[in-house]
Amino acid sequence: MTESAQVGGRYVLDRADFPAFLDGMRAAGYRVVGPTVRDRAIVYGEVRAVTDLPIGWTDRQEAGQYRLERRSDEALFGYNVGPHSWKKYLFPAHERLWTATTTDGSFEVRPEPDDATPLAFLGVRACELAAIRVQDRVFGLAGDPTYARRRRSVLRVAVECGQAGRTCFCVSMGTGPAVHDEVDLALTEVLEGDRHYFLLHVGSDRGARVLTDVPLRPASPVEEGAAADRVASAAASMGRSLTTTGIRDVLVNQPDHPRWAIVARRCLACTNCTMACPTCFCQSTEEVPDLSGEKVERWRRWDSCFNSQFSAVHGTSVRQSTQSRYRQWLTHKFGTWHDQFGESGCVGCGRCITWCPVGIDVTEEAAALREPARPTVPSASKGTTP
Amino acid sequence: MTVAGQPKLGVFKFASCDGCQLTLLDCEDELLAVTDRVEIADFREASSAVRAGPYDVALVEGSVTTPHDLERIAEIRAQSRVLITIGACATAGGIQALRNFADVDEFRRVVYAHPEYIRTLATSTPIKDHVPVDFELRGCPIDKGQLLEVLSAFLGNRTPNVPTESVCVECKRRGHVCVMVAHGTPCLGPVTQTGCGALCPGFHRGCYGCFGPQDTPNTPALSERLTLLGMAPDQVRRVYRTFNAMAPAFRAAADAAGKEATP
Structure with a gap:
């Protein structure tokens, strides 16, 4: 019927x-x-x-x-x-x-x-x-x-x-x-x-x-x-959890937390997290002229804060290190996104965790950044088993 | 074809397979547009008609492997206003730079019936080791679109738009499924410069690193992952020792993997 x-x-x-x-x-x-x-x-x-x-x-x-x-x-x-x-x-x-x-x-x-x-x-x-x-x-x-x-x-x-x-x-x-x-x-x-x-x-x-x-x-x-x-x-069966209470301040107020250096040792600066992320919106626009000089096209393409050229100002990247790029991404996603758009930039889909070729886990990083900053940086890089 | 006032282009070959020069011929439709804008003054792969220098722009393919090469590259540099190297051989020494890790005299004795006729250097080195280079176009072979972009930029007196980011960027833009994450296939994409259009991952293969290291290559972290995916230290060493074995980041990664092989 x-x-x-x-x-x-x-x-x-x-x-x-x-x-x-x-x-x-x-x-x-x-x-x-x-x-x-x-x-x-x-x-x-x-x-x-x-x-x-x-x-x-x-x-x-x-x-x-x-x-x-x-x-x-x-x-x-x-x-x-x-x-x-x-x-x-x-x-x-x-x-x-x-x-x-x-x-x-x-x-x-x-x-x-x-x-x-x-x-x-x-x-x-x-x-x-x-x-x-x-x-x-x-x-x-x-x-x-x-x-x-x-x-x-x-x-x-x-x-x-x-x-x-x-x-x-x-x-x-x-x-x-x-x-x-x-x-x-x-x-x-x-x-x-x-x-x-x-x-x-x-x-x-x-x-x-x-x-x-x-x-x-x-x-x-x-x-x-x-x-x-x-x-x-x-x-009731979420594979991961992340404490959001005060997360903005945790990230924004700790630019020198030693965890940033630890995660940067693992981060490939490959952009996979940002490309897979359903909210990441970074882009570049460029003009593509043809050889005749009589026609030009404007193209927009996905870009990423993990690319050095993305933050190039007057030809030089202002985020030379992978550490500064990872910090920018995580701080924006969970922190300054609130300032900019009045909400979190993360929806908890887990794509950035799954599709990171070396398995960096934002929930683990966010938790570690809540730990008191210790003065020394461990020497060994941390790996996860596939 | 010669038109007064057109920039003169020369294409020169050193130790190489000619594949990068062929990319220029492979431009087909755009090749006519190229010849409308530049005079191809010396391109022996395409034509035996050769005009003497000087040249406004020289495209140099191949690596320096003989004493004669050393003289020729100095001469070409002296004759050229802009010198652009094309391909992995010219920018990183190419696959033939594997000789740099071996005994060339032994190769010569084994391969040639009359080794005394062979005059060669002990190393294969990129052009920039010998003369100043204005732009290096990566790839084995180079990408046609990037070559046209570099020529177009030269003609327009602007900086070429050739990204130095990872292969992963283009892989994801094209919607390819990551072969490393979804299939467990070792892949050099995260440490390799884009430009090929993510060709191999598009066919379910790992990246072979044909375009050399990206601008921020974290090879130690990738090597650790390759090991977790089941590659022995010698295999990790070998994946970095191909077309760009002498690119500093890949060379260091291969050396580091080799060290683990002999505890």
Whole structure:
């Protein structure tokens, strides 16, 4: 029995009807992007059919290590977060902003055409919703037109986590695993015995519209309880934790804490943490002229505070040492982000821990920086086993 | 093609495989744009028509390995307003710099039927060890886009935009899955300069370090990780001893790994 979905309503979507849900999003004009398996990881890509989803796959994560593994069931969303984040769609890694040409003394600037199909983000985790909100504030404050244009057209379909990863700490950061943000649709996946269904919360008119031809029925209290239990279980099994009380002052007031030197011995200054981070927004823009000198393109690309050239002023980097770059990143992320944007820059997704090639753990670093500064720096660098 | 007032370009080869020069020919569409802007005065890989110097810009491929090379590079420098080295051989001595860690006389005796005909130096060294160099373009081979950028910058009288950051930056921008974190595959990407487009990780291989060390290479921390991933000290030493073995950071990393091999 199909009934028209109401904003604020809570329904049950059976697993068998998930293809109809995908069809509904497409029929409403969205290109659906979400989790897919590629190169032994769960990454975001186009979802054309339910079989594109990571059915029966999960991720096992540790500091500096990620492994794709089979689950004992056929869950569609039985993983946590992978190397990609949604920022790759809202804030692309390489983006041409405009092209200028000169002919016969005149000068013409052509902006990039806006002909992209609106995207449906399928499978946005609670921490990722928080990350999008953080970037909304960053790019909103900056008045960034291309970000705003893409962001406005996105349909956000959240999926609450039914499990936590070993590098997750969203509970510490107050961002998850339950979805509290405004969202178009929110799903919670439930597998119980022979039953496999999704509790579906409708958060917006835009969300309700894609459900027109999707078989749904109102959720029973028992089904709502089963979904809530799953999320509570994820909340109770966070792999990491971080004490946020007074964290801004701990970081900002201790630029000479010996821990900075210790972590710098391990840090590769490779930028992986910042590239994988769903809130890091650093970028550089550059003009790329062609050989004729008659055409120039302006490109924007992801950049990182771990690159020496990023902090180059008059040709010289003001953060020559890896120590100064790591300190800048952590202090900004957990400290001065509050001064700048009124909130933390960290959402507790754990990507920076997992995707650091040497497994540097921000929760461990933050805890160490709370310890009283000792006068000597240990001589051996600290490693973690993979 | 000669147009009055066009800058004159010379392309010169030392000990090398010619792959970097071929990158210029491989520019194809853009090659015509290049020849519209510069006169290719001496490029023997492409044409036997050669005009004498001086040159506005010289692209120098290859390393210095013979007494004759020493004379030639001094002559080319004297003839060139701007001298740009292209490729790992010219900037770090190349794969042939492995001779620097071995006995060249022994090689000569083993390889050649008449070793007395071979006049060679005991070392393979980068161009900058012998003459001042205005810009070094890295890579084995160099990247076509970076070569065009350097030529374009020269023509526009501006600084080339050639990043010195790690390969990881481009790997992540392209959305590649990290081969080290997700597959346990040893990779030099974190300590290697970008420029190749993260080619090998894009094909599920670890980075081989073709572009030499990035500007802040933490090789001790990476070597420790490579060891944890199961590489023996000799293997760690070997990954640094390839196309950029004489680049100071890679040389030091190989030496450090070698020390662990003999306790």
